[in-house]
Amino acid sequence: MFKKAFKKLFNIRSKVVIEKPKSFSTTAELYQPPQLKQQPSNIQPEVPQVTAVDVTSLFYSLLFPSIQQGGVANELEKNVFRRVEAALSAPKAIADRVLKLPTQVAALDKQLADETSDTKALLVLIEKDPLLSIEVLKLCNSPLFRRSEKEITSLQQALVQLGREQIRRFVTTSLMRDCIEIKPIYFRRFGSQIWRHSMQVAYLASELVEEDSESAFMLGLIHDVGKIAIFKLLLEAFKQAEPGEQPCSSLFKQVMTAKSLSLSALLVQYWELPTIFKAELGRLAIVDSKPAGGLAEAVWRANLISECSMLLEAGKLQEQQLNRLLMDTGIDRSGFDELHQKLIQF
Template sequence: MLFSSPFLVIPLAHKLANMFTRLLNKLFNKTPKTASNLYYFEDSRKVSTLDDEHKCQGVETQPKPISYRSFEDEYQQAFYDYLLGASPSQALTNNDELTDYITEKIQALLKQPKLILAALPILPASLTAIIAQLDNANFDTDELINLIQQEPVIAAKVIELANSSYYNRQQKAITELKSAFMLLGAKGLVEGVINGFISKMVPQSNVYFRQYGEKIWQHSLLTGINAKSIVQQSPLQGSAAQAYFIGLISHLGDLIIYQLMLGAFAIVHPDCQPNAASFKDMMAKNSKKLTYLIAKYWQFPPAILEVLALQAKMKKAALLPTLYKNRPLACYLYEANIISELQSRQKQFPLESQTIDDVANNLLFSEEAKLLLSQLLASTSLAKA
């Protein structure tokens, strides 16, 4: 049985931030709140001669060159650059003592995922009901609406979706749930509930994080939409709703790890930005595994856990033919993420046609995914440079 509990009105982002702050305070042995100096890292190492720039960047010694072994490695690195901003120069990146210090602490925490999971909220009752009925076209809509009405944050997101230009072509204001359902339909209501919960896990603590949070949320949304679109064109079209849900939650690990890093900086040096290459590498290596552990902690159905587990195990697109043969839904999700990364980067800086061709030839396998990419290329949403 999935967790079920009334949904607290307190925003998830705020609740998570408070929980992770307490966790990080223990991890970093923060000085008392009465202390005026927040630069714990420098104080703890008795460093008082470095200026703020050196505190953020460290002291250059012997730079180690960064190399990427394949087109796929470079592609993933470029996407994290899009999300978090370009990393500092190689010299500074590889010799930033503060970055090394925080990376070591976060990695130690990632080896104890139970501590992270304990800080997560339980699932709201409406999302629990949705997960149990993802591929059931005959679920009790009235019961779901009654659950949503008890959860103001989720209800607000459903009404917001009903007022979006995608659904509300006549631009008639929708102010209550029953009208929203009449407009959205059962599938739209499902998407609204899922979006409402996941989007509220995107913290908005400061300008830098809001920018990142918006990017990762849009990436999650695109992954869900792409996964649904690919599955709708496949023999598994009955699992389109499940594909959308899995795509939407598939980047929870990125959100949690980034929030931990941001919280760590707030403790040891609040003026630095967590955009070093080592952080991106840590996110790339751990985020999918953490996503799976979160889903397992929330007791998602085995079919969903299996797809997420395979995402964590997939290291190279070269394995897609085997994955497609044995677990096509997992293959579709992997490809949906690749296409979403391409869409996100293309919005910021138009990519060369050769890059897009390389993605199609090297990182996609299924005909359904390649068809979706062709459709996007033919539309204004992903025009060739």
């Protein structure tokens, strides 16, 4: 199945008390070390200890420079926790003020999904946004997605060569990038890494399902919008923080993961996207279990594969940890290695 993936891409929580949640892709079981050779009776063998891998906590080390092993939140983080709880109780405010969905997404996606819609009218709708047109053409001609040596120079040409489904993914991707972008230079790394991760998950999810790959792609692309919303709340909290105060506790990373999925589901509901996305994000928000079947399972697996790939690329994942995590992805090491070579191009 994964060899096919390389022949095509888009076809291809005053004091705040917070219980430490389990993370999105935490693995509960322990890795069982191989049997050791028989040792002399007077020598006690050293048994290697490989604890459960919290890959999501490791993943946040790619996003934040400061890491603490403890779970004590500082005042900045407590401020953010309060803001997150308020956002969960009033998603309309967060959607209107912090993370506003580009207005064209729903309209364009609906027309692109309708095969009977007029092609010329569709192109006119896209061309009304010059920046969107440029971004779509850049994606079409990027080394990762380019199909031939001939450069695509117009949207009409792109539609003819790539087809409606490909253009639909490119348009949605370009619009969602505006939603995810983090402006301040110091935090640009967070935005770029989350965006890269979202792109990888979208691609992988669409390849892991046999039906409705377009919905799988969209779900993968939007599953982390809650993280972006929480991070933007963090930027607001910095205005009241002590100089030099940073989000650095492991608890903060865990809370971002657990709460962000619930917030993603609420945002999708307020944005009035198809109900399937809220339902599947709701399943993903049950973070102490792996979803069984459907789009949620595909995104769960895709999320884990992407996190493993990005951590391995950054040299933050040990070989034993990777092998243990791959047991949950449903792919073997050779299949992962092939995917990893593809994902590092994102």
